[in-house]
Amino acid sequence: DTGVSQDPRHKITKRGQNVTFRCDPISEHNRLYWYRQTLGQGPEFLTYFQNEAQLEKSRLLSDRFSAERPKGSFSTLEIQRTEQGDSAMYLCASSPTTDAREQYFGPGTRLTVT
Amino acid sequence: AQKVTQAQTEISVVEKEDVTLDCVYETRDTTYYLFWYKQPPSGELVFLIRRNSFDEQNEISGRYSWNFQKSTSSFNFTITASQVVDSAVYFCALSEAGYSSASKIIFGSGTRLSIRP
Secondary structure, three states: OOOOEEEOOEEEEOOOOOEEEEEEOOOOOOEEEEEEEOOOOOOEEEEEEEOOEEEEEOOOOOOOEEEEOHHHOOEEEEEOOOOHHHOEEEEEEEEOOOOOOOOEEOOOEEEEEO | OOEEEOOOOEEEEEOOOOEEEOOEEEOOOOOEEEEEEEEOOOOOOEEEEEEEOOOOOOEEEOOEEEEEEHHHOEEEEEEOOOOHHHOEEEEEEEEEOOOOOOOOEEEOOOEEEEEEO
């Protein structure tokens, strides 16, 4: 049995480049969340999916960010025209319920924009 | 709006000392969950505990204990006889409960705990 997996674990990119991260939730988990954690802060909610539907987006998610969850399985988070301020840890979590009591976090993707 | 405040940015104690991490929260919800997570240097979030707003019983798990007081909106975490392996950043967090909600988790800014040998 595997937990939530994220790929890549680390990404270094130059400012202006596009990057895409992948999250594979625990099998049959309907809910999938993306959070962003900047240095010295706690994780902040970005967006979430109920199956394939994206139901809420934080104001932190600028128009350079897009997330998808085709077929309600894995999810991708793309950042276009990266900026240095995008440097952060991007965390994915999945849940088998619509209730917060069981959210399982992945190991995160650490993005560094140079 | 929901908010979690961890006023202690960093704490440093000598091994075997007891240490308490403070957490104060704000919410208008009557039903919610409170959490504590540990984030070691490796970066992964390690779930420690979840409490339902209806359950104010304190909890003890080995050297860890949690004090939930609704009257003061606090959910403090105590480590007894601290060990070097307890060194990490600890996050207190809050989420609305209920099956029709987004159930996103709101995190505090964390307390960096250093245990000196």
